[in-house]
Amino acid sequence: MRKLILFLGTCAALVAGISWADVGISTDLMQSIEDTNKSLSSNISLNDVKASTADANELTDMFAQVETFFVQKGDAPDAVDLAKKSKELTMDIVNYMAAKNYEAATNAATTVSRNCRTCHTFYKKE
Ligand code: HEC
Numbered sequence: 001m002r003k004l005i006l007f008l009g010t011c012a013a014l015v016a017g018i019s020w021a022d023v024g025i026s027t028d029l030m031q032s033i034e035d036t037n038k039s040l041s042s043n044i045s046l047n048d049v050k051a052s053t054a055d056a057n058e059l060t061d062m063f064a065q066v067e068t069f070f071v072q073k074g075d076a077p078d079a080v081d082l083a084k085k086s087k088e089l090t091m092d093i094v095n096y097m098a099a100k101n102y103e104a105a106t107n108a109a110t111t112v113s114r115n116c117r118t119c120h121t122f123y124k125k126e
Contacts, residue, residue, distance in 0.1 A: 025069050033062050037113065040093070044105050049097045052105070056093040059112070063087035070123075082119045086112050 036058050043052035067083035070076045089108045096105035 025066065029062060029065060033059065033066075033116075036062070037109075037116070040090075041109050041113070044093070044097070044102065044109055047100075047102055049100070052097050053094050056090045056097070059090040060087050060094075063090060076123065079119055079123050082115045086115045089115075 036055050040052055040055035040059060043055055063083050063086045067080055067087060070079040070083060089112050093105050093108050093112075096102070096108060
């Protein structure tokens with residue numbers, strides 16, 4: 001029985017691996033999200049409106065791609081929701097920076113970073 005469970009577990013992992021490879025979200029996209037998100041945080045802390053607006057706009061585009069990916073993949077409502085929320089937060093950041101509301105921008109950026117981890121916990125295989 002134990003062997004059977006192990007065997008089934010391995011199959012499930014393999015199937016999951018293959019399906020990610022087939023319709024996997026681009027790791028290049030994620031790397032760009034990571035880099036841009038880091039840049040955004042530092043630009044917000046420097047109160048650099050221009051640079052942080054550029055970063056936030058890029059992130060809005062990239063999260064829109066993540067959202068589309070999970071919509072098309074199907075059966076991932078939480079991921080769609082997290083991508084959408086992240087996208088909306090980066091749009092908010094643009095407005096907060098334009099209004100020089102740095103504290104609100106910082107808080108929104110913190111939530112965006114938290115969303116990365118939440119999504120990875122559920123949807124990123126090792
Ligand atoms: C809606 C879900 C979701 C959100 C939000 C999300 N990610 Fe990801 N991320 C994934 C998935 C799924 C993978 C795994 C892709 C794979 O390996 O096939 C991943 C992989 C990654 C990787 C590894 C890429 C590689 O080269 O293997 C990095 C880095 C990353 N994400 C950074 C981020 C950062 C930073 C954020 C937030 C600013 C973020 N992600 C937000 C779903 C998400």
